[in-house]
Amino acid sequence: MDKAGRIVVPAELRARLGLVPGPVDMVMDGAAIRIEFPVTDAVVERDGILMVPDGGRELTPDDVRELRLADQR
Numbered sequence: 001m002d003k004a005g006r007i008v009v010p011a012e013l014r015a016r017l018g019l020v021p022g023p024v025d026m027v028m029d030g031a032a033i034r035i036e037f038p039v040t041d042a043v044v045e046r047d048g049i050l051m052v053p054d055g056g057r058e059l060t061p062d063d064v065r066e067l068r069l070a071d072q073r
Contacts, residue, residue, distance in 0.1 A: 009035075015057075019037070022037070024036065024037055025038065
């Protein structure tokens, strides 16, 4: 964090998650801060399942595993 309180999300992580510049919400979560990206109310149906429309690159099984492991750390 710099002196102005800004936090930089590393480019590799932004690319992996498909993050793009724009507004975010910051939520207190115990002793942590959670960054949430606004979602639209729009949903699409795929094979009978309601989903948020595509907003980034498709995650591979390895990406999902890494995200799950990171959440446990």
